[in-house]
Amino acid sequence: MLQSRKSLSHRLLWLALLLSLGIGALTVRTLWTLRNDEWNYALQANANLVGTLSRSLEWTLDAVDQSLLSVASELERVKDLSATAQLRQQVRFEGLMRLQGLGDVLVLNAQGDIILDSGFSEPRKANFADRDYFRAFKDGRHEGLFIGKPVPSRVSQLNSLPMARAYHTPDGAFAGIVLSAVRLSYFNELFASVNLGDNSGVNLFRADGIIVSRFPYGDLDVGKSIAGSANMLRFQQENQGSFVGLAELDGVERSYSFTRVGRFPLILNVAQARSTIESKWTRSAWGLGMFTLLLMLSCMALAVLFSRELQRRQAISARLLRAERDMSTILHSIPSVVGSWDANLYNRFGNQAHEIWFGVPLEKLRGMHMSEMLGSKRFGYTEPLLRKALEGEPQVFETTLTDKQGMARHVIVSYTPERDGEQVLGLFIQLTDITDRKHMEDQLFEEKELMRLTLQSIGDAVVCCNAAGHVTYLNPVAQRLTGWQGFDAAGRDVDEVIRLLPSDAEVELDSPLRTAMQNDRPMAATRGVVEHRATHQRFDVELSASPIADRHGHVTGAVAVLRDVTQAVAMAARMARLAHYDALTDLPNRVLLQDRAQQAIAQAQRDGKHVGVLYLDLDGFKQVNDAMGHDVGDQLLVQWAQRLQAAVRQTDTVCRQGGDEFVLLLPGIGNAQQATVVARKIMAQCEAPFMLQGVAVPMGLSGGISLYPEHGRDLDELTRHADAAMYAAKQAGRNQVRLYEGTGQPPRLVVQQAALA
Structure with a gap:
């Protein structure tokens, strides 16, 4: 009975739906036919219109071209083009056609100047050598009629479309051009007789995409180029035809009917907006569509009202059936063991998991006592917990059991009392397998312990x-x-x-x-x-x-x-210091000296000061080394380094050059006298003998001085000259300091120590 009512309800709805769809389909077909008729009429009318306008333009332009050709032929027969009055008698302008919108005919010479003017006996003054049509003929790139870009005329100041032909001397050389122009107002007057509706009009282009006229939109777009646009490419490729496209200038979708204007490089099109073509059809479509929609909705509403009572009855039965089916599906799909047991521990319901875990089919499970399912031994373990649950205390605990397949399972068991007020009617029992979770917990603990030991190690x-x-x-x-x-x-x-x-x-x-x-x-x-x-x-x-x-x-x-x-x-710090300091004396080495010398020289250049370089050598150091050993020689060098540092300013640099040779850098000194004062202080440091292994050893000193900028521009040059002065001091008897005097000059003695005992 329920199934038959459901079938009847569906049939009513399907019948109403099919009837509504039929009405809708018939209406759509009617509207589509009406739309096609509107478009076919518009396309035919626009094609006829563009053909008529094209023939009118072709006749006008052909007449202008014939006039230009006639004047050019007469000019080529004239031998002397310089005499204006005689030339005007020989070239007859009176025979030119006087067309509405046609400007005066001008004859230009090879330099672009006007030599004949059909409108004036005395030619007006103007030069056209920069115009595109003149350059095309002048350069020999064009023959025959040339239609130039629409521009304001230089003689009439009116927007015009120039038309020109060249004429030549008897020997074939370029002699000039014959020029006329069609005023753009002529095209607007011709197209004004056409009314195509809103956002529609007539357009005239040169074949290269230059806009000549765009009616009724005014002259703002005249001279612009739409070359390369989709519409222009189609105009150029097909010569004539019709299509629907988006306008390049304003983005309006229009129906275009176009054709070439005879033999001329011009393209004419009639562009009617889609909205204009479809305006009448749109109004009809809205009226008919709304009526059809209302009719379809009414049909469906009646069917729905008629079947609603059947659906209400069906819904109640379906919900009950669905609830029972869903509950059974859920309980049997749960991976846990779920069962309901009465107060005497006899089964009232069990899901499919009982058969997997305990091997008890569902048809035998209902009415079975729990001890039969668990076995007497396991039932004895759990009976005290079952009794507590039957007394009203929920029980939750973990245990391990082995199922019928011999698989050990770690489970969470819950005993939930089923109450009716204070009375416990039975138990709801659930066993959830947590074996995988326990394994994961154990693995997580092991990984955590391994991580802890690793981090500690x-x-x-x-x-x-x-x-x-x-x-x-x-x-x-x-x-x-x-x-x-x-x-x-x-x-x-x-x-x-x-x-x-x-x-x-x-x-x-x-x-x-x-x-x-x-x-x-x-x-x-x-x-x-x-x-x-x-x-x-x-x-x-x-x-x-x-x-x-x-x-x-x-x-x-x-x-x-x-x-x-x-x-x-x-x-790293120790290595950095070793890179700049001598390991024995802890004095700056050659690298650090070079860096400080560059800074001192740069500062001296800014301040107008001098930089002094002293090259020093201990007299008799080799004898000490040979007689007392290298260790003693090292002690001597250390003591000498300490004496040197005590004798100079903090801004001065004492550098061990190697062996017993030392270099002193004296920045910011005023003259050679200041360097001499430092040399005396250093010489005085040698007066006291050096104590080496308890023995007082007297030492002498030889040195040389050079100054920046007199004796060199960098440290290498200054050191070389100071070394030369020191060598001269040694040659002169040692125990003295000499100042470098320049190339070819002997170093001058500035400090001398008394002879050592």
Whole structure:
């Protein structure tokens, strides 16, 4: 009965729907036919119109061309074109056709000047050598009639379409052109008789896309080019025809009927807007469509009202059936064991999982006592919990059982009392398999333990924090570097536990951990200093940080790795010093001297000062080395270096050049006399003997001086000249300092030490 009512309701709805669709289809077909008729009429009318206008334009332009050709022929028969009065008698303008809109005929010579004017006996003054039509004939690029770009006439100032032909001398050379023009107002007057509706009109183009006339839109677009547009390409390729397209200038969709104007390089089209063509049909379509829609809706509404009562009755039965089916499907699809048992522990319902877990078919399960399903041994284990549940206390616990397939399952068991007020009518029992979860928990614990042991074993410090920036973990190396214990640092702000400072300042650097979390990307290693919490010992570290994300990509924290590079930094500092200082005397070496010399010379150039260079050599050093050994010689060099540093200013540089040779750089001195004063101080340092292994050893000194800029422009040149002066001092008997005097001049003695005993 229910099925027959449902079938009847569907049949009524289908019948109403088919009837409505039939009415709608008939209406659509009628409207489509009416629309096609409107378009066919418009296309035919526009094609006839463009043909009529084209023939009228062709007749006019052909007449102008014949007039120009006649004048050009007469000009080519004239032998002397210089005599204007005689030329005007020989060239008859009276025979030219006087057409409405046609301008005067002008004859131009080979230089573009007017030599004959049909409108005036004395030719008007104007030059047309820059016009496109003149250049085309002048350069020999064109023959026959040339239609130029629409421009204002230079003699009448009216917008015109120029038309020109060339004439030649008897020997064939270019002699000039015959020029006339059709005023653009002529085209507008011709097209004004046509009324095509809103957004519609007549357009005249040159074949290259230049706009000649666009009626009724005025002359604003005259001279513009639509070359390369889709519509223009079609005009140029097909010569004549009709199509629908978007206008290049205003984007309006129009129906175009177009044709070439005879043999002339012009294209005429009639452009009627789609909205204009379809306006009458649109009004009819709206009226007929609304009536049809109302009729279709009425038909469907009657069918719906008629079948609503049947649907209400069907809905109640369907909901009940669906609820029963859904409940059964859900319970049998649950991977857990779900069952309902009465107060005496006899089964009232069980899902399909009972058969898989306990091997009891559903048809035997109903009415079975729980002890039969579980067996007496397992039932004895669970009976006390069952009794508590029957007394009204819900029970939830974990246990392990082996199913009928021999698979060990770890399960969560829940006993939920089914109540009717205070009375317990039975139990709702659910067993959920959590074997996979237990395995995952065990694996997670093992991985966590492995990670903990790994972090405790590595040599780098590791610090972890949560998304709020609170410390969650420190490994032993991190505790040693920071002085924080793990339990004490837990929950504190990570920037409090790790204060990363620059090596040469007390200002904290930006927190790499927070930056990594904010940018959600790893941060490159940052060099800084970490201070021990208790001892305030400072450690140079390289800190790198990376964000920690969950499986959804959300940042949940960050981890930082701190590598102790204190020893590496100290080693780098030592290597940097060795690169610039002598290992024995701890004096600047040649590299550092070169750098300071460049600065001193640059400063001297700005201040107008001098720079002095002293080249010094200990007299008798080789004898000490040979007699007392190299170790003693090294002691002598160290003592001598200390005496040198005591004798010079802080701004001066003492450099060990090699062996017992030393170089002094004296920046910012005023003259050679100041360098001589320093030389005397240094010479005085040799007066006292050197104590070497308890023996007083007297030493002499020879030296040479050179000055910037008199004796050289750079350190190499100054050192070379100071060395030459020192060599002269040694040649002259040692124990003296000489000043370089220039090329070819002997160095001058400036300081001399008394002879040593």
